[in-house]
Amino acid sequence: MRVADIMRSAAAGMGALLLAAPVVATQSEVYPSTYAAMPSVPTVLRNASLYDGAGGFQARTDILLVDGKVAGVGQGLTAPVGAREIDATGRFVTPGLIDVHSHLGVYPAPGLDAHSDGNEAVRPNTADVWAEHSVWPQDPGFDRALAGGVTTLQILPGSANLFGCRSVILKNLVGRSVQDMKFPGARYGLKMACGENPKRVYGDQGGPSTRMGNVAGYRIEFEKAVGYKRKWDEYDQKLRAYEETRGRRRPERPTPPDVDLRLETLKGVLEGSILPQIHCYRADEMVIMLDLAREFGFRIRQFHHAVESYKIADLLAREEVCSAVWADWWGFKIEAYDTVRENASLIDQAGACAVIHSDSAVGIQRLNQELAKTWADGVNAGIVIEKARAWRWLGINAARSIGLEDRIGSVEVGKNADVVVWSRDPFSVYAQADLVFIDGAVAFDRSDPARRPRGDFETGLDLGVGR
Amino acid sequence: MSGPNLHRRAMLAGLSALGAAPALAQASVPAEAADQAVALVGGRVVTNAGPVLPEGVVTMHRGRVVSVGTSVPAGVRAVDVAGHWVTPGIFVGHCRVGLAETDMDDATNDSRVASSMVAAVADATFAFDPQAASVAVSRLDGVTRMAVAPIGGPSPISGYGAIADTSGLRSGITRPRAFISIEAGDRGAARAGRSRMTLWPWIEAAIDDARAFPTRYMSHSEGSVLRRPEAQAFAAAVRGEVPILLGVERESDLRQAMALRQRHPALQLVLVGAAEGWRVADALAAAGLPVIVDPWINLPNRFEQRTARLDNAALLQRAGVRTVIAPLESLDDGFLAGLTPQLAGNAVANGMAWDAAFAAITSVPAAVHGLPDHGVLRAGAPADIVVWNGDPLEVTSNARAVYIDGRALPMESRQTHLRRRYQDLRDARTRPFGYRN
Numbered sequence: 071m072r073v074a075d076i077m078r079s080a081a082a083g084m085g086a087l088l089l090a091a092p093v094v095a096t097q098s099e100v101y102p103s104t105y106a107a108m109p110s111v112p113t114v115l116r117n118a119s120l121y122d123g124a125g126g127f128q129a130r131t132d133i134l135l136v137d138g139k140v141a142g143v144g145q146g147l148t149a150p151v152g153a154r155e156i157d158a159t160g161r162f163v164t165p166g167l168i169d170v171h172s173h174l175g176v177y178p179a180p181g182l183d184a185h186s187d188g189n190e191a192v193r194p195n196t197a198d199v200w201a202e203h204s205v206w207p208q209d210p211g212f213d214r215a216l217a218g219g220v221t222t223l224q225i226l227p228g229s230a231n232l233f234g235c236r237s238v239i240l241k242n243l244v245g246r247s248v249q250d251m252k253f254p255g256a257r258y259g260l261k262m263a264c265g266e267n268p269k270r271v272y273g274d275q276g277g278p279s280t281r282m283g284n285v286a287g288y289r290i291e292f293e294k295a296v297g298y299k300r301k302w303d304e305y306d307q308k309l310r311a312y313e314e315t316r317g318r319r320r321p322e323r324p325t326p327p328d329v330d331l332r333l334e335t336l337k338g339v340l341e342g343s344i345l346p347q348i349h350c351y352r353a354d355e356m357v358i359m360l361d362l363a364r365e366f367g368f369r370i371r372q373f374h375h376a377v378e379s380y381k382i383a384d385l386l387a388r389e390e391v392c393s394a395v396w397a398d399w400w401g402f403k404i405e406a407y408d409t410v411r412e413n414a415s416l417i418d419q420a421g422a423c424a425v426i427h428s429d430s431a432v433g434i435q436r437l438n439q440e441l442a443k444t445w446a447d448g449v450n451a452g453i454v455i456e457k458a459r460a461w462r463w464l465g466i467n468a469a470r471s472i473g474l475e476d477r478i479g480s481v482e483v484g485k486n487a488d489v490v491v492w493s494r495d496p497f498s499v500y501a502q503a504d505l506v507f508i509d510g511a512v513a514f515d516r517s518d519p520a521r522r523p524r525g526d527f528e529t530g531l532d533l534g535v536g537r
Numbered sequence: 538m539s540g541p542n543l544h545r546r547a548m549l550a551g552l553s554a555l556g557a558a559p560a561l562a563q564a565s566v567p568a569e570a571a572d573q574a575v576a577l578v579g580g581r582v583v584t585n586a587g588p589v590l591p592e593g594v595v596t597m598h599r600g601r602v603v604s605v606g607t608s609v610p611a612g613v614r615a616v617d618v619a620g621h622w623v624t625p626g627i628f629v630g631h632c633r634v635g636l637a638e639t640d641m642d643d644a645t646n647d648s649r650v651a652s653s654m655v656a657a658v659a660d661a662t663f664a665f666d667p668q669a670a671s672v673a674v675s676r677l678d679g680v681t682r683m684a685v686a687p688i689g690g691p692s693p694i695s696g697y698g699a700i701a702d703t704s705g706l707r708s709g710i711t712r713p714r715a716f717i718s719i720e721a722g723d724r725g726a727a728r729a730g731r732s733r734m735t736l737w738p739w740i741e742a743a744i745d746d747a748r749a750f751p752t753r754y755m756s757h758s759e760g761s762v763l764r765r766p767e768a769q770a771f772a773a774a775v776r777g778e779v780p781i782l783l784g785v786e787r788e789s790d791l792r793q794a795m796a797l798r799q800r801h802p803a804l805q806l807v808l809v810g811a812a813e814g815w816r817v818a819d820a821l822a823a824a825g826l827p828v829i830v831d832p833w834i835n836l837p838n839r840f841e842q843r844t845a846r847l848d849n850a851a852l853l854q855r856a857g858v859r860t861v862i863a864p865l866e867s868l869d870d871g872f873l874a875g876l877t878p879q880l881a882g883n884a885v886a887n888g889m890a891w892d893a894a895f896a897a898i899t900s901v902p903a904a905v906h907g908l909p910d911h912g913v914l915r916a917g918a919p920a921d922i923v924v925w926n927g928d929p930l931e932v933t934s935n936a937r938a939v940y941i942d943g944r945a946l947p948m949e950s951r952q953t954h955l956r957r958r959y960q961d962l963r964d965a966r967t968r969p970f971g972y973r974n
Contacts, residue, residue, distance in 0.1 A: 439883075447935065
């Protein structure tokens, strides 16, 4: 069954009331998720210090994990019979880390040409491409990221194209296929790119070769998507009339329009079911992208590598757009020249949504350090933000930026039991993730080699003790 | 003599609150002009030359440390740094700071030598720009000196590196042509017949050419692999007068490097990369070969790094190898060399002793690069000193004052100016940003 048909039949099944609601393009409809949580036992973490990811801090609390969910947070919790008790005295607990910008699996290690599967750089619009179809689950980067506390990743393509491809949200439990890792029910993102990269890649391949050419490229494609959506909306209307009418007055069964996989993705953006994730460094370009979104009536969920968000943090707050930022990366290109170390703090101070991302197989292993650095740089410059509030940049803000704030990103009752136990305050360079839980099961245990996964690529390698 | 506590009360340019730190740097500038000794009083002093002084006094004058102790000499201008750490400045053992303004624009990027360049040997001395934005950014992170190295080039010999400071003053060059960089792993092989089968014989032939310089090159004849300027440049290194930084990663290449050293005992080899160094740590220690490692390399990004691990630096150092920690591949060494202390902090998290990790970014790189006076605080040492608001290896610490050759330098970069310009967005319409600082 084809994508569009699946989405439509799902929508039809929802009944008349829901038909007006946007079709939700979740990851599980075609190439569906086959993720299964590992078996878990009820677990209580005792006497932990908790950054809950939603802005709260508790110096001494218990956290109860039952059936893959957070079942309790508070002092003196009563654990179910047979629960595993873990003494977390002196240790810190946070939600499992979310990296909203990773290329693991699509640019895996070893970094061979034959492994370079992250940029379908053949035309400026490859919205028909899906990142999941490049992900190599055996990338050793996944287990390194797990050792750094990462439980959820958004895998994105590179930024060669105006419309790169659909992202995929993964659980960091390596399976035999990408489907085994797909986050059930997560929405897709659409990677788009501003600025230098598309115009560099296509400058001598028919364009765009300028920033104005980039914007024309978005507008032309969105115009097509508007027309495409109209055709499908008309079809849906006729189909509904056909299905709701019985007897002699029943109209002829309508013929569906042709499916265009590229426009199908853009239509998802227009309908709000696919979340635009836009690579955009410069403030002036972000403002243009906000106008683009207004022109076509969609919402930008997040700007990535948003090194200049601090210049327009007030606008980003008003538009409710998240900024995924590094702590300090800069200089590698001129559009990354205006980095300030306090970017995240300035975004937060303006009431906008700051998120820390990695874009790196190295950075993803220590997102807590990236957060700590940029938080401290803010404090150093007089922008004093509570640590617990800053942890939102890896917690609820990160979850919200990929549309999963109802399931992950905070340690609160009812949330998925994705939890990290740190050896000490994770704002320290010396902190290590001791234990990582995914859906309540121990996915990583620093002290237990049997609970430190290793992919196929490294099986049998003499890695000595530890790693 | 009064102790630090007594003196603290009499401070003129005191640092009563952390927020006053920028004033610390600026307040100290006139002292140099007045040719007066300055004492940093009451900080936790890490000297790399003895035990930590919990409340020490470091006095500097005319560019040098004149004393390190617990009392304030008479006649000095005292600066209160209580609650702070006072350490030697960070010495980045390998980076490309100051060689490029932005990496992707060729016109501003002098750090990467094109493979087509064959008639000359690269020399970073000519390219280092003390006004490059990356220099001030590195200084604000507590870097005072650094080894800047070329990469790329037509042959495995990438060229000369230099030792530079981050003052932004004058040429910034501490020592020109301080070392010569050679790639001997995958990258070296790519420039010498695409194979290790030809790479190592090429290196051997290059040594032979350089040793025979200039006689072999008289009467217009060429060397077997080196042209005249290459042989000339390489000659001093072959005589053991200039260190050779040799890029090697995998165990077999590390063994080749040790064999090379055995064949040519005069060579001052320093191994760069050494991702699999831990596998041969004892042999490297026995051979007396120092290493420059990047402790974040723990992925098999290339097959030659197949068994890279996070505790490589700790294992090497513990085996007795002189170990330098520097940003090699894990982060952008042209722009983020100031994160070197974070690399060292991660080495500590993975088993390295704090003192060893701190030495690996200060005194050890200085000594490996032939500047044993640097990277330590003791009488006579160059006054490259950083005042930190906490443990310098911690990601939450910041450098609050930086002295290079005794001069307090401004804690400003274009990044700090940009931040101040946009820190308050409230009156964006009435006060356009172009009119702000």
